[in-house]
Amino acid sequence: MEVRVRFAPSPTGYLHVGGLRTALYNYLFARHNNGKMILRIEDTDRTRFVEGATENLIKYLEWSGISFDEGPHIGGNYGPYIQSERFDLYKKYGMQLIEKGQAYYAFDTSEELDLMRERQQKAGVAPKYDRTSMKNQFTLGEDKTKDLLSQNVPFVVRLKVPFEGEIKFKDMIRGEVTVRSRDVDDQILLKSDGFPTYHLANVVDDHLMGISHVIRGEEWLPSTPKHILLYQSFGWEAPDFAHLPLLLNKDKSKLSKRQGDVAVEDYVGKGYFKEAFVNFIALLGWNPTSDREIFSMQELIETFSLEKVNKSGAIFDITKLNWMNSQYLRTKSLNELADFIIPFLQNINFNFISKDYLMKVIDLIKERIDNLIELPEFAPYMFAKPKEYDQDFIKKHWKENTQNTIEKYFVELKNITNWDYQTLHDFTQKYCEENNLKLREIVHPLRIMITGKSVGAGLFETMSLLQQNDVLDRIFYFLENIALKLR
């Protein structure tokens, strides 16, 4: 049987990192098994509709490198792929269940339902629709029901869950799960506005779209018995289920907005590479061997299996993501890196001089940062004269005789004709030897004068990238304006 899986988000605004991982696992499973990956938009709740959310979802799914074979943006033989466009279908199937006696009409108002739950709460029993005492097809009788229907009184359709027996299903990650039927609620299938609930829509669509495996978050585990019951009621074969462990906050609760960024776009904005982000997300809850950490999308596809997905939730801690990002930073080409960072720089009006020059700077600092977005802060001196100087570093390295030493060295530096790394390095080393100086007695003061900072790439590499007159200006300026005040 062909593997067909789907990612079925609801368009409520943005792509959640947990959603991205669910989509990724679906994608990896599909590609690993030469199956089909389907995108379906679950927008049956009109009150939560957000303009542009679907486009946004697709944008970041595409950013991550997850591709689809069918979906609202590309079509397919099982469309439409947006549930609101399948409106009539659900009604038809809902009615079919009523005819089969597997579902029924109910006319309770939300106030009446609230009261019911209140009563149950007080009595200490689990809140659950009581079809023996509420206002529905059974308590009202056939005639009264028809009456209300013909008067267009608002109604919902509920699933008729048997009072006896148990519901069993096999989860590919958790094994067999058993729930007593009497613990399952008479779920609303069709709302009074005629739209289906998630439960009806997802079962109908998964069946009609030929979905072979439902891979979704663990939050759906408790409602899976309802879905199993629905498949049985329709007389359809249920797909295989795999419920993924949740992504967690630091305090182990379900990953939420309140405790940090949860939108994929936030991490895009923070300068993470998609390769690093996908790699990181993939390893949160799944691991092929644990003897390696870096996987390309292709390698993820080759090694992925649902059997190796963990049962327990994983804390979304970006410490390791930062390291992964640094790994990708070191392997990408300078051209690629420049193209990546230029839009970020333009966005903050940072003058990077030229792409060619930018590439040289990146080459110098890429092993010293985890994320390219740190570049303007890490090495502003490569693009403009320093505006401030690290005082601690000055205190530490600007000694009694430093002024004297540097002034003499400065004179010689002016005479250098080949302004390149090798010349600068050899010259300085020789100068130190001849004057009985340690290299650091020159290098450290020079660094602070030229960069203003205590940290950075090799000093001679840094100097050679800058223009000779620029470097001389910086030293002169420091000697004249800053060093004097140190006395």
Next chain:
RNA sequence: GAUCCUAUCGACUAAUGGUUAGGUCACCAGCCUUUCACGCUGGCAAUAGGGGUUCGAAUCCCCUUAGGAUCACCA
């Protein structure tokens, strides 16, 4: 409260009845050195607790504890 799920270093995880319980990130130390990094070497650090089953249990079973998810005319 009810139902369901889960439980290995601080974090991500490996070990599917036999290992000194392994790796990666983070952290700490040393080496390298031109600062900071990188790199290299080493270190810290875990089977929630209690019962079984077994020659042997992180692994299988039960109980306890803890955490989480869910209990909507939301998905």
